[in-house]
Amino acid sequence: METLYNVDASYYGAKIRSYLQYKGIPFTEVLGDRVVFSTKILPNVGWPVIPVILTECGKTLQDTSDMIDHYELVYSGKSVLPETASGKALSYWLELIGDEWLKLPALHYRWRYNSDFAVREMGRNNDPSATADEQFRVGKKIAKTFQDWCPIYGITEHTGLSIETEYLIFLQLFEKHLSAFPYLLGGQPSLGDFAFFGPLYAHLYRDPASGDLMREAAPGVCDWVIRMNSFNLQQPSEGCGWVDFESIPDTLSHLLNHLSRDFVPVIAEEVQALQLWLQSSSDVIMPRYFGDGDFVIGAGGPHEVSEKRRLTTYGQWMMQRVLNVFENSGDTERKKITRLFSCFGACRVLDIVISIKLGKRNFQLVRE
Numbered sequence: 001m002e003t004l005y006n007v008d009a010s011y012y013g014a015k016i017r018s019y020l021q022y023k024g025i026p027f028t029e030v031l032g033d034r035v036v037f038s039t040k041i042l043p044n045v046g047w048p049v050i051p052v053i054l055t056e057c058g059k060t061l062q063d064t065s066d067m068i069d070h071y072e073l074v075y076s077g078k079s080v081l082p083e084t085a086s087g088k089a090l091s092y093w094l095e096l097i098g099d100e101w102l103k104l105p106a107l108h109y110r111w112r113y114n115s116d117f118a119v120r121e122m123g124r125n126n127d128p129s130a131t132a133d134e135q136f137r138v139g140k141k142i143a144k145t146f147q148d149w150c151p152i153y154g155i156t157e158h159t160g161l162s163i164e165t166e167y168l169i170f171l172q173l174f175e176k177h178l179s180a181f182p183y184l185l186g187g188q189p190s191l192g193d194f195a196f197f198g199p200l201y202a203h204l205y206r207d208p209a210s211g212d213l214m215r216e217a218a219p220g221v222c223d224w225v226i227r228m229n230s231f232n233l234q235q236p237s238e239g240c241g242w243v244d245f246e247s248i249p250d251t252l253s254h255l256l257n258h259l260s261r262d263f264v265p266v267i268a269e270e271v272q273a274l275q276l277w278l279q280s281s282s283d284v285i286m287p288r289y290f291g292d293g294d295f296v297i298g299a300g301g302p303h304e305v306s307e308k309r310r311l312t313t314y315g316q317w318m319m320q321r322v323l324n325v326f327e328n329s330g331d332t333e334r335k336k337i338t339r340l341f342s343c344f345g346a347c348r349v350l351d352i353v354i355s356i357k358l359g360k361r362n363f364q365l366v367r368e
């Protein structure tokens with residue numbers, strides 16, 4: 001049996017829990033309190049992060065993408081990746097959007113409208129036996145790390161309203177898609193569903209003010225959240241089918257187009273800048289951030305704004321997952337991937353050149 005160190009408010013914790021439940025992988029969930037951090041997470045991973053899995057064989061897994069890669073090999077039933085190269089490339093693109101781009105509404109709404117709730121919960125998770133006052137005091141200290149991520153990702157006073165407008169449009173488009181299909185890529189959940197579920201459950205459904213908004217604006221998205229959160233109660237049947245990746249439904253291309261419009265330039269420019277930085281640096285272990293960049297939210301709309309953000313090294317590692325599928329495909333498959341990504345305005349990402357790749361060593365991002 002696997003042990004999942006987690007907290008319910010965690011974005012990535014929600015992603016991996018739902019995945020494990022869907023796959024029917026036996027696991028016990030253990031609250032990531034301060035004792036778990038000091039006796040399990042820090043000694044095994046080397047830095048404080050959640051979720052972490054200790055496998056039955058005693059192996060430590062950190063990073064939900066690595067966890068899913070691991071389990072997709074070990075438990076091949078009910079794969080969350082379509083068989084075709086275009087389906088796989090799209091799944092990794094959706095994972096990247098869910099993991100990195102939906103951080104904007106998730107962090108914005110949590111820290112703008114649900115701060116006290118989140119602070120209390122962080123304090124309670126840290127030490128469930130402490131008094132409420134003590135939990136609030138410690139919770140504030142823990143919360144600071146996450147609040148400080150807001151300006152790092154360009155979530156500021158200046159961008160707040162645009163992030164909200166973009167999120168509401170996203171909810172409408174996802175609602176529409178879900179009225180035709182139960183999941184992002186058709187009749188069964190894919191990697192993208194789990195990645196989207198992270199922010200949409202942990203932050204945007206559980207946090208009280210955000211949950212109210214979601215219930216009012218997108219009841220179908222709430223139903224999807226509830227379904228994604230109850231695979232342990234109701235095992236869906238295997239293989240209900242994927243959409244046709246050579247001609248994806250309009251509801252999906254509209255949703256993808258909306259999410260890709262602002263994110264494509266962000267990731268393309270970030271990876272290009274990292275490649276330049278890597279050429280002039282001899283660092284083996286990657287810093288989390290390596291510079292600053294400008295970006296736009298709501299491009300072309302009345303709510304368009306630009307802001308500064310820190311450039312991350314992690315984005316390239318995730319982008320490599322999309323590009324690996326493209327690079328390892330033959331001509332016909334590549335053409336199909338290009339046609340698919342063109343449908344939603346993201347074929348530019350397929351031209352990103354990554355000469356210096358990143359890998360993982362001891363739970364750290366390193367130059368390969």
Ligand SMILES: N[C@@H](CCC(=O)N[C@@H](CS)C(=O)NCC(=O)O)C(=O)O
Nearest residue numbers: 010011012048049050051063064065
């Ligand atoms: N990409 C990682 C991200 C994990 C992550 O960012 N976890 C958050 C909580 S949801 C955390 O503990 N972050 C601490 C940190 O990154 O310093 C994954 O997929 O697991």
